[in-house]
Amino acid sequence: MESKPSSLFIFAEEPVRIVVCESPEQVAKAAAQESIEYLGLACSGSGQKVEPIVLGLATGSTPLGLYEQWIERYRAGEISFRNAVSFNLDEYCGVAPDDVRSYHYFMQENLFKHVDFLPQNTHIPKTDCSDLPASAEAYEIAINQAGGIDLQILGIGTEGHIGFNELGSSLSSATRVKTLTAKTRQDNARFFESLEHVPRMAITMGLGTIMNARAILLLATGLHKAQTIRDTVEGPVTAMVPASILQFHPNATILLDQAAASKLAHLDYYLDSERNQRSL
């Protein structure tokens, strides 16, 4: 990845780099711009780079703005995913891929059908099978066979989960079957008929899988994420806040809107540091 142009993921001075934007729209635009530059997604006169790009993708409401930006830039003929391979973080168990509540459906509707990913290059954990642990293991192997993830996009759950790595997840876990917490099921009940219909398990990339990504871009917006972001960035590294493991990543950036950044105790310092780094 060293040879790819980069403006976002250039310094490892901080445990995690904090970038604050004015609004969720600005977060989406900044995430799109920086990921396009970093991954070399732009179509150039001589065609795209031949080196395949491996993207880790996320579901949830937060990355939707980023996906809209990518779609817009693709339609404008500026970028292409022809050369990209994708691995999604997670999928519910007991929800068929063509079910509107599945993450397969979510990705199809919100990104894949609008851009030029080759269908065989997009991957989401398979949960419509009889051997879930074997499916999870095969997914981890597939990521490694693809050469590992160049850039992992993340959202964050209100209890600090990334993917479906719920509190208490092993900090070095691989892709596996995970039981969802009551809070996660409540948070996600809005996508189902009722709480009872929310699945109890999912296959998720592990925290170790995520930490193996060469660069990480976590997006969070809204006041309801502010405490979680504070715990993630300024609290101790603990399995009780799984996203706090990112403090150990050498190349992790957290893009926030002002509301999500509002509880950071050292916000002024992060803003100062960011200004200084940009002036180098």
Ligand code: GLP
């Ligand atoms: C789900 C997903 C996570 C996502 C989280 C937050 O639990 N498994 O990957 O980060 O939701 O979603 P939202 O962005 O809607 O707050």
